[in-house]
Amino acid sequence: MANKTSEVLSKRKNDVLEAWIKNQIQDPTLREDLMSNDELHTQSDELLNSFIQAVRSGNYSDISTQEYYPVIEILNSLSITRAYAGFTPRETAVYVLSLKKAIVQVLQDELKADQNTLIEEIIRISDLLDSLSLVTLEAFIKGREEVILRQTSEINEISTPVIRVWEGILALPIIGTLDSERTQIIMENLLQEIVNTGSSIAILDISGVPTVDTLVAQHLIKTVNATRLMGAECIISGIRPEIAQTIVHLGIDLTGVQTKSSMASALRSAFTKQQMVVTKAKAKQ
Amino acid sequence: MMISLNKETLKIVSEQDVVLFRQRLKEYASKIGMSLLNQTKLITASSELVRNILVYARQGEVIIEVVTDRLQTGVRVTFKDQGPGIADIPKAMQDGFSTNKSLGLGLPGAKRLVNYFDIQSTPGNGTTVTIIRWKR
Numbered sequence: 001m002a003n004k005t006s007e008v009l010s011k012r013k014n015d016v017l018e019a020w021i022k023n024q025i026q027d028p029t030l031r032e033d034l035m036s037n038d039e040l041h042t043q044s045d046e047l048l049n050s051f052i053q054a055v056r057s058g059n060y061s062d063i064s065t066q067e068y069y070p071v072i073e074i075l076n077s078l079s080i081t082r083a084y085a086g087f088t089p090r091e092t093a094v095y096v097l098s099l100k101k102a103i104v105q106v107l108q109d110e111l112k113a114d115q116n117t118l119i120e121e122i123i124r125i126s127d128l129l130d131s132l133s134l135v136t137l138e139a140f141i142k143g144r145e146e147v148i149l150r151q152t153s154e155i156n157e158i159s160t161p162v163i164r165v166w167e168g169i170l171a172l173p174i175i176g177t178l179d180s181e182r183t184q185i186i187m188e189n190l191l192q193e194i195v196n197t198g199s200s201i202a203i204l205d206i207s208g209v210p211t212v213d214t215l216v217a218q219h220l221i222k223t224v225n226a227t228r229l230m231g232a233e234c235i236i237s238g239i240r241p242e243i244a245q246t247i248v249h250l251g252i253d254l255t256g257v258q259t260k261s262s263m264a265s266a267l268r269s270a271f272t273k274q275q276m277v278v279t280k281a282k283a284k285q
Numbered sequence: 286m287m288i289s290l291n292k293e294t295l296k297i298v299s300e301q302d303v304v305l306f307r308q309r310l311k312e313y314a315s316k317i318g319m320s321l322l323n324q325t326k327l328i329t330a331s332s333e334l335v336r337n338i339l340v341y342a343r344q345g346e347v348i349i350e351v352v353t354d355r356l357q358t359g360v361r362v363t364f365k366d367q368g369p370g371i372a373d374i375p376k377a378m379q380d381g382f383s384t385n386k387s388l389g390l391g392l393p394g395a396k397r398l399v400n401y402f403d404i405q406s407t408p409g410n411g412t413t414v415t416i417i418r419w420k421r
């Protein structure tokens with residue numbers, strides 16, 4: 001089959017580029033706040049060049065071949081960047097779809113005289129660009145997934161604060177599910193903070209942990225043991241009545257672990273251990 | 286006679302599914318007005334059994350049902366996997382027995398937390414555990 005599209009594209013590359021950029025700018029969804037026109041121009045030019053290079057091979061149907069590597073690489077990195085930058089999937093898809101429109105416009109102009117070839121070429125190029133727009137969407141979703149993963153690990157970090165409540169006393173409110181990964185982070189933060197502050201008592205508050213099963217219990221015991229090895233004591237507070245009963249029925253042995261029903265009572269016992277007394281100030285007479 | 290009023294099946298393949306499953310289960314239990322203590326027992330027992338699926342069979346499915354026998358209402362959960370199965374069930378049901386250097390409290394503990402506990406297992410074919418916790 002004659003490679004008409006490739007010829008036309010090489011000849012009228014600048015027109016295609018211009019029409020494409022115009023299409024993109026005209027699209028009401030273009031986010032000027034997220035990308036400058038200059039950037040858009042450079043990016044589009046780069047992609048168009050490698051696209052023209054690829055169709056020169058005459059292969060319009062299989063984008064998994066070597067000719068398309070550069071095109072796909074550009075599209076991938078573009079989609080991922082856009083996902084990070086907060087573009088919507090629609091805004092990302094419009095990029096390739098508006099190229100289709102630009103190419104069709106130029107083809108129509110060049111092949112006016114030969115309707116049959118025109119239709120054939122349009123169908124071929126449409127299919128090709130549709131596959132490429134799917135590539136952008138896949139990459140976009142991958143980019144979003146990476147963002148979510150990153151956020152999850154950030155949430156893990158920030159949701160396990162170690163609070164210095166008093167000289168020598170640390171508190172760690174744990175909120176949410178306590179899985180192995182989180183326990184690891186909590187343990188690291190806690191041990192580090194014991195060293196940094198020279199604290200001798202750590203209060204682990206589990207009132208925000210929805211389920212305490214054998215796995216969570218083991219994680220807690222591990223944390224308590226590690227704290228001991230550092231020469232500090234660990235008190236577990238916030239054991240709700242229903243959790244206490246459940247732990248007993250499960251058969252978990254928490255003897256050797258200091259437990260308190262509330263943060264307040266844990267704090268009180270920590271003060272006592274530090275030989276501190278909290279008293280109400282006497283009202284002035 | 287036992288009637289199932291409401292039924293939902295969830296696939297269990299990863300740690301995230303455990304979290305999701307526990308949340309769904311809590312919804313079912315609180316919808317029928319189960320006491321907080323019994324909810325906690327049901328969810329903790331289920332948490333053990335669903336973890337066993339992940340640890341020993343890697344994947345499986347759970348079925349959550351609201352059931353009634355006309356005298357009482359409760360939640361039935363069925364845990365199914367096609368993992369290695371358990372050769373000696375009485376041994377696995379003993380406190381402290383574990384092939385995983387763990388506490389060995391999952392199965393016996395779960396049994397103590399619910400009103401009905403049934404375990405069927407064929408080595409090489411998989412394991413099915415069914416539990417019921419009544420509303421009160």
Ligand SMILES: Nc1ncnc2c1ncn2[C@@H]1O[C@H](COP(=O)(O)OP(=O)(O)OP(=O)(O)O)[C@@H](O)[C@H]1O
Nearest residue numbers: 214337341370377383384387388389390391392412
């Ligand atoms: N779904 C299953 N498939 C295959 N083997 C199982 C399954 N569930 C339990 N077992 C076997 O039964 C044993 C006891 O299980 P149980 O849950 O009581 O203890 P554990 O998982 O070893 O420790 P724990 O649950 O206390 O962390 C396991 O060590 C395992 O060999």
Ligand SMILES: [Mg+2]
Nearest residue numbers: 333337391392
């Ligand atoms: Mg277990």
